Amino acid sequence: MKQYWDEHYEKFRIIEPSKFARFVQQFLEMYETVLDLGCGNGRDSQFFYNLDTVSEVRGCDSSSKALDLCDDHIDKFYLDVTKDTKLLINLLKRSSIIYCRFLLHALPPKNQISLLHTICESINMYTKVFIECRSETYEYIDYTYSEHERYLVNATLITNIFNSYGITNITDVQKNRAIFKNEDPPIIWSVGIKQ
Ligand SMILES: C[S@@+](CC[C@H](N)C(=O)[O-])C[C@H]1O[C@@H](n2cnc3c(N)ncnc32)[C@H](O)[C@@H]1O
Numbered sequence: 166m167k168q169y170w171d172e173h174y175e176k177f178r179i180i181e182p183s184k185f186a187r188f189v190q191q192f193l194e195m196y197e198t199v200l201d202l203g204c205g206n207g208r209d210s211q212f213f214y215n216l217d218t219v220s221e222v223r224g225c226d227s228s229s230k231a232l233d234l235c236d237d238h239i240d241k242f243y244l245d246v247t248k249d250t251k252l253l254i255n256l257l258k259r260s261s262i263i264y265c266r267f268l269l270h271a272l273p274p275k276n277q278i279s280l281l282h283t284i285c286e287s288i289n290m291y292t293k294v295f296i297e298c299r300s301e302t303y304e305y306i307d308y309t310y311s312e313h314e315r316y317l318v319n320a321t322l323i324t325n326i327f328n329s330y331g332i333t334n335i336t337d338v339q340k341n342r343a344i345f346k347n348e349d350p351p352i353i354w355s356v357g358i359k360q
Pocket residue numbers: 170183202203204205206208209225226227228231244245246247265266267268271272
């Protein structure tokens with residue numbers, strides 16, 4: 166799968182921030198330290214870096230090709246969230262904002278669960294967590310054109326794990342959040358705060 170992402174970033178050139186990053190902007194206070202988990206080419210990391218409310222941005226990804234595309238202002242970490250737990254925990258503890266866009270559905274369910282638990286266990290009080298990912302759906306979506314496996318996420322999984330750690334959250338599923346080519350898939354947005 167790592168090879169898939171390396172090849173993907175040889176062609177992927179979108180640098181505009183995502184709709185989710187623009188949505189997240191309103192929740193940021195002064196001197197935020199942002200951790201962008203699965204940052205890809207850093208399109209959203211760069212957006213956060215340019216905000217007055219943000220003092221530091223760390224981006225991590227398991228594709229070195231993706232990290233090579235990130236701007237030098239971003240503190241870059243080569244990190245596989247399923248393997249490098251020690252580094253992951255260290256970065257989580259040092260960040261006031263955990264941002265995770267379109268990483269969760271790239272991970273098999275057991276890794277999704279384990280990542281969510283690690284985030285919840287490791288973050289400090291008042292840390293905010295923002296997750297965007299593709300939702301399970303009753304509609305048929307044909308993914309056969311892609312070699313990229315997607316493990317669609319159940320929104321209740323996120324809510325239940327967040328709730329079990331006292332992370333107050335609003336988690337919902339809607340369309341018209343991440344239209345891609347001719348697809349308008351149902352997308353989960355989750356905003357949580359540990360308190
Ligand atoms: C769909 S891209 C999203 C990139 C970026 N967040 C964005 O919104 O443009 C998914 C990213 O997750 C990364 N990724 C996949 N599995 C990973 C893992 N186990 N650990 C860290 N990053 C991973 C990929 O390399 C890729 O950059």
